[in-house]
Amino acid sequence: MIEFKDAAVVAPDxxxxxxxxxxxxxxxxxxxxxxxxxxxxxxxARLINGLVLPVTGxxxxxxxxxxxxxxxVRRKVGYLFTDASAQLIMPTAVEDVALxxxxxxxxxxxxxxxxxxxxxxxxxxxxxxxxxxxxxxxxRQLLALAGVLACTPSIVVADxxxxxxxxxxxxxxxxxxxxxxxxxxEVTHDLDSAARAERTLxxxxxxxxxxxDPKEAVQxxxxxMFGRASQGATA
Amino acid sequence: xxxxxxxxxxxxxxxxxxxAWLKMLMLLGISILSLATSDPVTSLGLxxxxxxxxxxxxxxxxxxxxxxxxxxxxxxxxxGFQVWLGDYVRALDLAGDLIAISALALAVTSSTxxxxxxxxxxxxxxxLRWILPPETLGLLVALTLRAIPEAAQILTEARVAARAxxxxxxxxxxxxxxxxxxxxxxxxxxxxxxxxGIAEHGRSARAADREDRARAxxxxxxxxAEPPVREAPTGETPEVPEPNRRGRRERRR
Numbered sequence: 156m157i158e159f160k161d162a163a164v165v166a167p168d169x170x171x172x173x174x175x176x177x178x179x180x181x182x183x184x185x186x187x188x189x190x191x192x193x194x195x196x197x198x199x200a201r202l203i204n205g206l207v208l209p210v211t212g213x214x215x216x217x218x219x220x221x222x223x224x225x226x227x228v229r230r231k232v233g234y235l236f237t238d239a240s241a242q243l244i245m246p247t248a249v250e251d252v253a254l255x256x257x258x259x260x261x262x263x264x265x266x267x268x269x270x271x272x273x274x275x276x277x278x279x280x281x282x283x284x285x286x287x288x289x290x291x292x293x294x295r296q297l298l299a300l301a302g303v304l305a306c307t308p309s310i311v312v313a314d315x316x317x318x319x320x321x322x323x324x325x326x327x328x329x330x331x332x333x334x335x336x337x338x339x340x341e342v343t344h345d346l347d348s349a350a351r352a353e354r355t356l357x358x359x360x361x362x363x364x365x366x367x368d369p370k371e372a373v374q375x376x377x378x379x380m381f382g383r384a385s386q387g388a389t390a
Numbered sequence: 391x392x393x394x395x396x397x398x399x400x401x402x403x404x405x406x407x408x409x410a411w412l413k414m415l416m417l418l419g420i421s422i423l424s425l426a427t428s429d430p431v432t433s434l435g436l437x438x439x440x441x442x443x444x445x446x447x448x449x450x451x452x453x454x455x456x457x458x459x460x461x462x463x464x465x466x467x468x469x470g471f472q473v474w475l476g477d478y479v480r481a482l483d484l485a486g487d488l489i490a491i492s493a494l495a496l497a498v499t500s501s502t503x504x505x506x507x508x509x510x511x512x513x514x515x516x517x518l519r520w521i522l523p524p525e526t527l528g529l530l531v532a533l534t535l536r537a538i539p540e541a542a543q544i545l546t547e548a549r550v551a552a553r554a555x556x557x558x559x560x561x562x563x564x565x566x567x568x569x570x571x572x573x574x575x576x577x578x579x580x581x582x583x584x585x586x587g588i589a590e591h592g593r594s595a596r597a598a599d600r601e602d603r604a605r606a607x608x609x610x611x612x613x614x615a616e617p618p619v620r621e622a623p624t625g626e627t628p629e630v631p632e633p634n635r636r637g638r639r640e641r642r643r
Contacts, residue, residue: 206585226590234585241578242586244536245504246397253505254532255586257525263505284400288539302586 157181157203157310157340161212164198174198175362176212181340185333187349187369188342189376190358199358200312200342204232216310233303235313239295240287248274248290248298249283255305273305274298277331293324300331310338317345346373398503405447405501410510413498420494424487430479433486440490444497454496461492504532526589533579544571 159179165172174195190196201207202214205221205228214221216228236242245251252270253263260266274280277297282290290298296316303311313332317325329348332339343349355372357365357379365375400406405413424436444454465485472481508528515524548568549558557563583589 204585206581226587229585229587229590236578236582236585238578241575242582244532244579244583244588246536247503250504254588257588263509267505286397306587 156217157338158215159202159212160215162202162209162214163211164195164202164207165210172361174202177363178212179356179363179366181338181354183353184338185352185354186338186340187352187355187372188340188358189344189346189349189355189372191380194358195361196342196356196358197314199356199363200314200340201234203310203312203340204229204234206234230306231308232310232312233306233308235296235299235303235311235316237315237318239292239299242299242302243287243295246286247284248279248287248301251287251298252302252305255302259306270305273301277301277304291324293320293327296320296324296328297331300328304335308337310340311335313339313341313343315342315344317343317348346376349373397500399447399449399500400503401448401501403446403448403501405443405497408501410502410506411513413502414510417491417494417498421491424490428480428483430482430486433483433490437486437490437493440494440497444493447497447501449496449500457496458489458493461489465489504535508532523589529583529589536579537576540575541568541572544568544575547571 157180159177159181161176161178162174163172163176164174177199188196188199198207202209202221203216205214205225208222208225216231219228219231221228243251245254249267249270252273253266256266256269260269271280271283274283277300279294279297279301282294282298287295287298296319300311300316311332316332317328320328325345329345332341333351341348341352349355350369350373352369354367355365355369356363357372357376359379364379365372420436420440424433427433465488468488469481469485472478472484508531511528511531512524515522515527518524518527545564545568548564548571551567552558552560552563555563
């Protein structure tokens, strides 16, 4: 369970609010977050695994405070970035997954076997020894996901994981995320994907302006965006 | 262009099977020997041995020849200078040493995985654990090697962008965006490390390590209900298994 208790974030230099005080309890298995660019949705997602810390209030994951128990929270919450390239550290696919396992499996042979098993689960076994630079964008995103899943998190936060992918890979990665037996929180601009969640949050100008049924959320988001576009056109 | 030169490729050659410490010791030993001796016959002998060792790792032919041609050009320039000074023996010795050490370094990097390198660095850095955690030092080596192709890619893209704007002769149009993007990449990489919980220290990290080890002792149940997902899509819609939420809930308990 994820609990936001009056959690707020401000820009470190200017003090401009990025996320207004937010109180939420997230228990559903599939939650989507939608909003315009710069609305604060990624900040909201990053608060969950302590990549961003609240300046006021707190965020707790299964009772663990992201401020005080950040490392423990990150073991529970896997995070998938938009650009998988930055998430991949080692030169080959199997080595990258094995890096995630270094702290738990000390024996290299066992670690490599576990990494290979994680790649097999996600359908990348044939690319195990391929350089990460030689993988396609979709394969890199899958590899990043394998690295996250290898640590057996109970929650995966995906920050626009399909934005840089073509239609085929978008469908594949989206379907894979939906199939995970974990709590998945997806920040997305893909409204079809957002509408398939159990619960959707709409973030606008640093505030959660809607929290509830995905279809209503998508409609509200469309109204917000097109209303603003028409205001801009007439101004 | 990101070259495949020196990138580890799994194989079962004698050099691949040799332990990393032995390969590093051999590299160090041969480097010292070739620099210490000024006998051209010894240099040519070492050169032949190093080239054979490189060939034994079965590296990618095109990338290797291209990379070695660059090293050879540098060696010829250095030797040419010695010839100009009238020292033919030194010219032969210098060129032989340069090519031999480069070939051996390539043979070592292309036959040693990053994990092996990291393990070696971690072992060597163990006495320094009070100053810097050995795992962090190992990771530092991995990150440095990881950053080289990325920096090369950023530089190439900045050059292309400068050319597109007609600014290919202005070094600022290449260096400033390259610098900014390299810093951006470093920040992204730092965030990714943070998000993956790699190289974290402190009380919370130690508590998390204990929990992790306890969990690792438990059976490693598959995450997906019907693994594996079919291999990466090639032209058809991939199949993805149905969620196994019940299984997950049982594991949570």
